[in-house]
Amino acid sequence: MKQYYKIAILGFLATVALGSCAKYETLDYKVDKPLSIANQEEIDSYKSLKSYIDSVKYPNFKFGAAINLSEYVSKGVMYRLINSNFNDITAGYEMKHSSIVRNDGTLNLTNLENLYKVASAAKVSVFGHTLAWHSGQNATYLNRLIAPRIIPGASVPTWDLVTGANFETDAATNYSLNANAVPSFTAAGAGAGGTGRALQVTNASVRTNDYDAQFFIRFSPAVQVGEKYELKMDVRSDVNASYSTQAHVTPGAYKHWDFFGTISSTPTWTNYTRQITVTADMATSGAIAFNLGKTATSFYFDNITLKKYNEKGSGNAGYAYFATNPAAINFWEAQFVHDIPTLQNGQEYTLKFAAKGSIAGNIRAELQSTSNYSSNAFGTIALTAGWKEYTMKVTTTAATRNRLVFSHGDYAGTVTIDNVKLMLGDGPANLIPTSDFETGTGAWGGWGPNTSRGRTADGGGFGGALDQIIEKTSAEKKLIITNAMKDFISKYVEFSKDYVKAWDVVNEPMDDGRPYELKTGIGRSSIAADEFFWQDYMGKDYAVEAFKLARLYGNPTDIHFINDYNLEYSMDKCKGLIEYVKYIESKGAKVDGIGTQMHISTTSDKAKIEEMFRLLAATGKLIKVSELDMGINNKKTTAITEEDLKVQQEMYKFVVEKYFEIIPAAQRYGITIWSPLDSPVNSFWRAGEPIGLWTEGMIRKPSYMGVAEGLKNK
Incomplete structure (x- = not known):
């Protein structure tokens, strides 16, 4: 059949040709390619980026x-993209202290x-960062x-809000489950040798939402704002799993999305412990929900305890x-007061209380007349960070003292x-009978809660049970932190020395507001959980120590950098960093190179970029563009135009060309592209911005051509 079909068609075509009276002519018809396709073909015609580096002329140049x-x-795919275009890599997070140092100080390498x-x-080199x-x-x-040494007072009582949660009996009043979570008991608890019973909860399939299969633990009384609780339990699962917790008023009556954190379990019994302070979002909750819906497996629970506790060693506990x-x-511009029955004139009164402060500092106490605001002062109260008991006396000089x-006001x-x-x-009668705050605070005249004051579940004092808090001296802290730096750098660098030949030894030392000074955490209203300012304990020589340690424990030929950002934005910061390099070397350490991060925009000042390169070149040090990426005038990826992409292309080209033009050949260490791809909308770094040389889908952008042309024209 196939052969007959071909012959028939050929015969038909021959007949048509012979029967035609007109001369056959070819029609000249052409369709142009869409411009977008032509432009993309031009970008794709470029070779890999690293191929534009003259390896003979620049054998040591790192394009990272x-x-x-x-x-x-x-x-x-990213492995192949990186290896095709770059000869050096920098781990964005995984080579930093927080991802390597465990909570006990050991290193996870x-x-x-x-x-x-x-x-x-x-055959790709790794740059050590940081x-x-x-x-x-x-x-x-x-x-x-460096925390204070605490000599504990008497322990504060704690009590368990959950009974029977070792599951040796059914304890039906303590737990419940929704329809998708199936309970049973197993005679393989978390006790020694797998003894006793445990609760087994099975989720048969992966659910749409994690909360579609829930296990609840109920407790009483409900939690209140400021109270502190500790959840402990033994957990395991037939396969590795992770599940979140929620706060519920009662099982199924959702209150807050996170209660006691996210729990990870494995086929081996492990203990999970989490401490919390109750927030307003959690208050009045009386149940913990464990959301098991995202993993189809059996989960096991044993020895669940939920304990309420107060500050350790705080005597009476409570509020x-x-x-x-x-x-x-001014000291009088912030006050809290309690109205009292009018006092007798000419009599001595005794004030006793326990107090502490968020920082060390002074407050005042006095007996005042509301009629004319005259007073008798008890004196200054020196607060410390731990609970301290005070006894003060004063004799009244007017018959109108009633507050x-x-x-x-002068204590921040x-x-x-x-x-x-x-x-x-010294009589026994207390004129402020409710001032243990166990039953509230009252309105104005009775302490009075508002947005900046109120009751807290953080009581203490007058039980002979206060902790003794002994702060370490500045010299002790300096020695401890210096040793911690030595322990980290020595072990980390020695482990890495066969592979890592260049290090970002000190990163971002200079202050933005005072560019000739070091950053500091002193005086900051908040410090992030992963921030620790070595310089606040080791002083200006912290970098000297870091460079000496890196040199001592690494290879003799390792290249050591100091690195900072905004050097192309602030010439003073650039000069401040250069001056700090001089200081470090005056103390006997060697700095091989300076890194400039260059997280810039298409609107960045080109003249300042050139000036920065000239300042850095004049140091004679190796110069590295350590973290180059580029936004487009604060636009998100969804808002950019073809013209925006062309401007970005030219700016990338400009930066690369000026680096090669201004930095002498002997000082050119390399350039690292910090974000090869455009940033996703959920990224912590320049979220949703078109900063890369490729799209998120790994399609080359015009910026790819800009970098390629800059490398070609070197």
């Missing part, structure tokens, strides 16, 4: 990219070992090293009263007081 470690070692081996096999930085630190570990003043002003006043912080007693002489 920032990578996500897990993406790279999995050897997927397994992931880095994988990275080093994969990169080495691909050894000493204020951000990306395991601040929990470092702060614990206290707090008042916050955000900034220091107790605490003034804290939070004052917490408890167990306030005002007595005639």
